[in-house]
Amino acid sequence: MADSTLLTVEDLSVHFSTSRGTAHAVDRVSFSIEKGETLALVGETGCGKSVTARSILKLVPEPPGRYASGSIRLANPDGSSTDMLAAPMREVRAIRGERISMIFQDPGKALNPALTIGRQLAEVFGEHRLGMILERAGLDPDKARPTARRIAQQRAGATRRRVYSLTNRVTSRALQRSIDEAVMAALADTGIPNTRKIMASYPHELSGGMKQRVMIAQALACDPDLLVADEPTTALDVTIQARILELIHEMQQRRGTAILYITHDLSIVRQFADRVAVMYAGRIVESGRAIDVLTAPQHPYTQGLLAAIPRPGTPRGQLEAIPGSVPQLIDPPAQCHFASRCKWAAPACSAAVPRLLAVRPMHETACFRYESAESVGMPQEDMPARIHHEGATAE
Amino acid sequence: MNQHQPTIIRDRTPVSDAVLTLHDVKVHYPVKEGLLQSVTGHVRAVDGVDLTIGRGQTLGLVGESGCGKTTLGRVIAGLVEPTGGDLWVNLTAEQQRDVDRLRAVEPASMTAADRAAWQSLQTGHRLGSMSRENQRAYRRNCQVVFQDSFASLNPRQLVRDIVGRPLRVHQGLSGDRLNAKVGELLDMVGLGSQHMYRYPHQFSGGQRQRISIARALALNPEFVVLDEPTSALDVSVQAQILNLLVDLQGELGLTYLFITHDLGVVQHLSTTIAVMYLGQIAEYGPTDLVFNDPLHPYTRILRDSNPSLDGENDATEWELTGSVPNPISPPHGCRLHPRCPVARAECGWSVDDVLTDIEDRAPLLFETISRVERQDDFTADVTFDTEVSARAFADRLQASRAHDAVDRPLEIADATVSVSFREVPDATLQQLREGRLTSCTRTQNLGALPPIHETRR
Numbered sequence: 001m002a003d004s005t006l007l008t009v010e011d012l013s014v015h016f017s018t019s020r021g022t023a024h025a026v027d028r029v030s031f032s033i034e035k036g037e038t039l040a041l042v043g044e045t046g047c048g049k050s051v052t053a054r055s056i057l058k059l060v061p062e063p064p065g066r067y068a069s070g071s072i073r074l075a076n077p078d079g080s081s082t083d084m085l086a087a088p089m090r091e092v093r094a095i096r097g098e099r100i101s102m103i104f105q106d107p108g109k110a111l112n113p114a115l116t117i118g119r120q121l122a123e124v125f126g127e128h129r130l131g132m133i134l135e136r137a138g139l140d141p142d143k144a145r146p147t148a149r150r151i152a153q154q155r156a157g158a159t160r161r162r163v164y165s166l167t168n169r170v171t172s173r174a175l176q177r178s179i180d181e182a183v184m185a186a187l188a189d190t191g192i193p194n195t196r197k198i199m200a201s202y203p204h205e206l207s208g209g210m211k212q213r214v215m216i217a218q219a220l221a222c223d224p225d226l227l228v229a230d231e232p233t234t235a236l237d238v239t240i241q242a243r244i245l246e247l248i249h250e251m252q253q254r255r256g257t258a259i260l261y262i263t264h265d266l267s268i269v270r271q272f273a274d275r276v277a278v279m280y281a282g283r284i285v286e287s288g289r290a291i292d293v294l295t296a297p298q299h300p301y302t303q304g305l306l307a308a309i310p311r312p313g314t315p316r317g318q319l320e321a322i323p324g325s326v327p328q329l330i331d332p333p334a335q336c337h338f339a340s341r342c343k344w345a346a347p348a349c350s351a352a353v354p355r356l357l358a359v360r361p362m363h364e365t366a367c368f369r370y371e372s373a374e375s376v377g378m379p380q381e382d383m384p385a386r387i388h389h390e391g392a393t394a395e
Numbered sequence: 396m397n398q399h400q401p402t403i404i405r406d407r408t409p410v411s412d413a414v415l416t417l418h419d420v421k422v423h424y425p426v427k428e429g430l431l432q433s434v435t436g437h438v439r440a441v442d443g444v445d446l447t448i449g450r451g452q453t454l455g456l457v458g459e460s461g462c463g464k465t466t467l468g469r470v471i472a473g474l475v476e477p478t479g480g481d482l483w484v485n486l487t488a489e490q491q492r493d494v495d496r497l498r499a500v501e502p503a504s505m506t507a508a509d510r511a512a513w514q515s516l517q518t519g520h521r522l523g524s525m526s527r528e529n530q531r532a533y534r535r536n537c538q539v540v541f542q543d544s545f546a547s548l549n550p551r552q553l554v555r556d557i558v559g560r561p562l563r564v565h566q567g568l569s570g571d572r573l574n575a576k577v578g579e580l581l582d583m584v585g586l587g588s589q590h591m592y593r594y595p596h597q598f599s600g601g602q603r604q605r606i607s608i609a610r611a612l613a614l615n616p617e618f619v620v621l622d623e624p625t626s627a628l629d630v631s632v633q634a635q636i637l638n639l640l641v642d643l644q645g646e647l648g649l650t651y652l653f654i655t656h657d658l659g660v661v662q663h664l665s666t667t668i669a670v671m672y673l674g675q676i677a678e679y680g681p682t683d684l685v686f687n688d689p690l691h692p693y694t695r696i697l698r699d700s701n702p703s704l705d706g707e708n709d710a711t712e713w714e715l716t717g718s719v720p721n722p723i724s725p726p727h728g729c730r731l732h733p734r735c736p737v738a739r740a741e742c743g744w745s746v747d748d749v750l751t752d753i754e755d756r757a758p759l760l761f762e763t764i765s766r767v768e769r770q771d772d773f774t775a776d777v778t779f780d781t782e783v784s785a786r787a788f789a790d791r792l793q794a795s796r797a798h799d800a801v802d803r804p805l806e807i808a809d810a811t812v813s814v815s816f817r818e819v820p821d822a823t824l825q826q827l828r829e830g831r832l833t834s835c836t837r838t839q840n841l842g843a844l845p846p847i848h849e850t851r852r
Binding site: 044045193194195196197207208209210237238239240241242243245264265266267268270271294304305306308309310311312314316317318319320321322323325326 | 459460599600601602629630631632633634635637638640641642645656658659660662663664686696697699700701702703704705714715718719754755756758761
């Protein structure tokens, strides 16, 4: 693992058992994320991008899910690395929120409707920054009484809090002030006006954009190394989307957080990501620098996806739609999953899985059109029309 | 429900032969509170919309969530009763001019000929007072495709029953003739008649949307309301559906009202667009012109916020500030002004704008307000806990854009600040150029969108 690499996903497969067979939601996916960079994972509904994102935090429910193969290694500051899939649950829990955190698509569902914003955010600090909270309240973190600890962790019941506030008036106030200040600072950082009012509100009282800001505050409260953003702006209006994207970008600049950005919207990617990986039916079919993938897509699927987006110049009603629909992922055959919708498909495409091949520096694609018959071991007449590329000459 | 009080006649170019003409359409939902459920206010979901939909046109209705575009679509489809205003069906250009003229005339002062013309327009073309047959014909003629194909297709019915239902009800078809017709419709939307005996859950999102389209087209309508038909679909499938819609329009001569929040899609599909903000139309015009040269700050902001693949709008200063105002008491003047980057004195500032602003941006100062005594929406005495707070408030106000709109200097007495703004009438949609309508007061005065960089007076 290079020094600058933060996260390496290798050969990750996630399967789900269903009554009809095993669904291969993520199929031998490998990628890595450098410190401070933004990688966008792009794909349509059901391509496995969200499952990949959740796997990184080990959030896929088991069963029905199963990590069938692979590893997800997070680089530690001391040079070692932790495999999220193999590590004991206690370690995983310590990493969640602290070193890797996540923003979900629908902030309305991700926030607890029964708690005020202030209390939900206080939980984060109670979990990960207990020492800081106690210290700022003038308590010695090592000697603080269990009740004080539980209150700081938001684990004390109403009665216990009440009794504590009556018996330890001064400490209780200091503790609450310390918690509130930490929460307010986190909220103010995301540009929320009137933080005091927001803290006292319940999620349903806030607008979608405001809720997403709260989610971002919560995710970035502990300065994580990696932020996994799963379609954070899909549920929002364009004007709000623009500002949330700006906010995420600005927070990244300020703190040097790496971002794994999951989206189905290629137009966001151009503005926002350093690198892109395009997923189709559980596999990465193309990856490279954002600008390369968007201006010179190599895989037929990426080309189709870009051509299907309505643009100012497209003649009315003549969008280039990709015919057909996404194949079933239940016990899929070993083949290129895009073959059934691809205009260049040849017999070879239905006979084997193409590997990710570098066709240009830092630009990989998984398509038989870039392979020679010998390297794949197929008869020449079964191969699709070949494209010669820079990567081949370098080999 | 006749709107006979003299209203401002808004300039408009009569479209030759309109499928639908809307006059000052309003949908207000009562807000009920307390034990007795007394009505304390109205949510103005749609608040005075004038719109003409010409035959064969594709009108795109764009706006953000909560702007009332879906409600307006439902009014047009006859699913929601408007609480005010009129909908006129199938008016020729001449009839449109008649309606415009006669609406402004008191019934008492009408000549006999006018009265007869008005009467015949009412019974022949106005939704709500039309004859039963005309009403039924309109229902047949205007169909809807909804956003969520999961919710709009009955999960317990076969495709044959879903698509065949309108044919049974309106044309009395059954048996083989029904099957043949349903098969034909399924072929038309690219599904094939082999799918007739399946349930909706057996289809993908794109296929379900095709079923919805087949159902909408069953009765050969002239006019289809498309309420975000592709927003739940992936781009590759969205492209298929958009192509299908254009093909069908060419084949069948359909008129579309296309409701969406996706600017890329609306730009691709519609010939004319209407941009809605907070229950009103902000801008109306031919799609290309509106996109290339917006005449309302809101349109400009929408356009620039939309991420583009070619990276045209990367750096923009056109941004909205603050959050969407409460539709129960929308801002005076132009509805956008508290959030608008180019708002000035003439845009209609009121006491509420100032209070909302300090609540958001200076919460500590807001908490020191002890009393607000209003004479009306434009004039009020704001009392603070201390004189220091009152001075801070006055300073803040003097530094803000709203201060340009005061009609007398602020008076500070002890801890009370008296504020009074010039009263400004509500912004109306006016024709600025041929076929281009905008409700932005400043654009109307300047003849063009105000520049974003300008020195404040």
